[in-house]
Amino acid sequence: MTIRLYNTMSRKLEEFKPLLPNHVGFYSCGPTVYWDQHIGNMRSFVNSDILKRMFIENGYDVKHVMNITDVGHLTSDEDSGEDKMEKGAARENKSAWDIAKMYTDSFIRDITSLNIIKPTFMPHATDYIPEQIEQIKKLEKLGYTYEIPGDGIYYDTSKFADYGALGGQNLSELRGGLRVDDNGKKNPTDFALWKFSPTDKKRAMEWESPWGVGFPGWHIECSAMSMKLLGPHFDIHVGGQEHIKVHHSDEIAQSEPIVGKPWVNYWVHYEWLLSKDGKMSKSSGDFLTVQDLIERGYDPMAFRYLLLLGHYHQPLDFSFEALDAATNGYKSIIRKVADLITSKGSEHVNDAVYDEWHNKILDTVSDNLKTAEALVYIQELLKDNKVNAATKLKLFEFIDRLLGLQFVNRAQKLLDIESVEAPEEIKKLAEERVKAKAEKNWELADKIRLEIDSAGWNVVDTKDGPKIIKKMA
Numbered sequence: 001m002t003i004r005l006y007n008t009m010s011r012k013l014e015e016f017k018p019l020l021p022n023h024v025g026f027y028s029c030g031p032t033v034y035w036d037q038h039i040g041n042m043r044s045f046v047n048s049d050i051l052k053r054m055f056i057e058n059g060y061d062v063k064h065v066m067n068i069t070d071v072g073h074l075t076s077d078e079d080s081g082e083d084k085m086e087k088g089a090a091r092e093n094k095s096a097w098d099i100a101k102m103y104t105d106s107f108i109r110d111i112t113s114l115n116i117i118k119p120t121f122m123p124h125a126t127d128y129i130p131e132q133i134e135q136i137k138k139l140e141k142l143g144y145t146y147e148i149p150g151d152g153i154y155y156d157t158s159k160f161a162d163y164g165a166l167g168g169q170n171l172s173e174l175r176g177g178l179r180v181d182d183n184g185k186k187n188p189t190d191f192a193l194w195k196f197s198p199t200d201k202k203r204a205m206e207w208e209s210p211w212g213v214g215f216p217g218w219h220i221e222c223s224a225m226s227m228k229l230l231g232p233h234f235d236i237h238v239g240g241q242e243h244i245k246v247h248h249s250d251e252i253a254q255s256e257p258i259v260g261k262p263w264v265n266y267w268v269h270y271e272w273l274l275s276k277d278g279k280m281s282k283s284s285g286d287f288l289t290v291q292d293l294i295e296r297g298y299d300p301m302a303f304r305y306l307l308l309l310g311h312y313h314q315p316l317d318f319s320f321e322a323l324d325a326a327t328n329g330y331k332s333i334i335r336k337v338a339d340l341i342t343s344k345g346s347e348h349v350n351d352a353v354y355d356e357w358h359n360k361i362l363d364t365v366s367d368n369l370k371t372a373e374a375l376v377y378i379q380e381l382l383k384d385n386k387v388n389a390a391t392k393l394k395l396f397e398f399i400d401r402l403l404g405l406q407f408v409n410r411a412q413k414l415l416d417i418e419s420v421e422a423p424e425e426i427k428k429l430a431e432e433r434v435k436a437k438a439e440k441n442w443e444l445a446d447k448i449r450l451e452i453d454s455a456g457w458n459v460v461d462t463k464d465g466p467k468i469i470k471k472m473a
């Protein structure tokens with residue numbers, strides 16, 4: 001099947017051609033583990049998961065590397081400000097190492113809740129310090145670096161002719177937009193490869209280097225770890241669109257002199273999840289996490305469903321109204337899949353029909369990850385009377401592998417819950433409610449319904465009379 005992706009480097013939709021047949025190596029920029037990741041960050045991780053699942057369903061062997069930034073990410077992109085890890089440590093009165101461990105764990109909990117397949121490798125920046133030093137030494141030898149005494153080793157972006165080529169940035173605009181440098185940088189776009197520890201205090205995370213004790217700049221970790229784990233030249237590098245201007249431009253500037261051009265064949269960037277006031281951010285400390293959604297009673301799969309209703313290349317608005325609507329849409333599909341499970345009987349899968357729908361849906365997602373269109377096909381599939389339940393169900397198993405929405409799993413859970421028989425006292429209450437309704441005593445009927453509800457059951461009035469169903473946890 002043809003796979004097409006929008007490449008930020010060429011600014012074109014391109015047919016994907018792997019470096020090695022049926023293999024894909026891809027690198028995605030991971031979290032800086034100094035705080036919980038908000039749901040806006042999660043959009044990026046879900047998109048990478050869809051990209052990966054699409055390749056797997058197309059028969060590719062996927063090697064996915066996602067870094068865990070546990071050092072060197074400063075609060076500003078211009079290499080000033082505090083180290084985010086040390087800031088997190090000060091905020092919570094813990095060591096930087098404890099902060100890294102704690103927020104790596106909460107990140108893994110969140111991606112697990114969202115049914116994101118774990119990357120093949122999740123390297124921590126602090127485990128690859130020698131590799132980062134090695135690359136800085138190479139850049140130094142090639143003449144790309146200079147030292148700012150008392151500050152660090154910097155990359156001289158004027159030495160790299162293609163600086164800013166990613167996304168076709170206008171270099172003079174890019175440089176003009178940055179603050180006039182006051183720390184001795186030769187060009188405003190220059191960036192730190194190695195920062196020196198302050199002389200008057202010991203940092204929690206610092207290492208010896210040929211230039212002095214200190215810590216790596218943020219960008220070099222991605223160059224070092226991607227090359228170490230995927231080889232010097234690999235297929236795809238992804239990240240949020242906020243990385244284009246600085247982080248990814250800097251990664252390219254570091255890597256291409258070392259390995260030659262092009263270092264990466266396809267650059268894919270995701271758009272943001274927007275809150276009412278614009279881009280979600282952690283700076284205010286007021287942000288939503290997956291855990292918050294769960295605590296408010298939302299199914300993380302419904303949030304994932306909401307994300308897939310948009311295209312990764314377009315901003316998507318988040319609101320609780322939108323999440324409620326997505327929850328209803330998601331639940332109605334689960335109901336229908338549950339009915340397919342019950343009605344399947346001894347039907348056989350029709351292979352020709354299966355292939356037709358399978359190809360249609362996979363083709364759509366392989367075309368630059370058009371998940372919203374795939375979800376429309378799913379609705380059409382459910383409505384199509386010519387496709388039997390067994391075939392539909394097998395298609396849903398494929399859809400779950402491709403989109404990770406766990407429709408079949410949730411449908412089975414729903415059936416399990418529905419098959420639990422209500423205890424005698426609840427059945428008795430339900431009978432009393434029927435009586436009250438027959439006597440038009442609405443007030444009493446309502447009171448009984450609330451009583452049943454608070455005991456953890458629902459009474460649903462069907463055409464065959466009231467059904468008592470255990471409430472979903």
Ligand SMILES: [Zn+2]
Binds near residue numbers: 028029030222247251
């Ligand atoms: Zn990165």
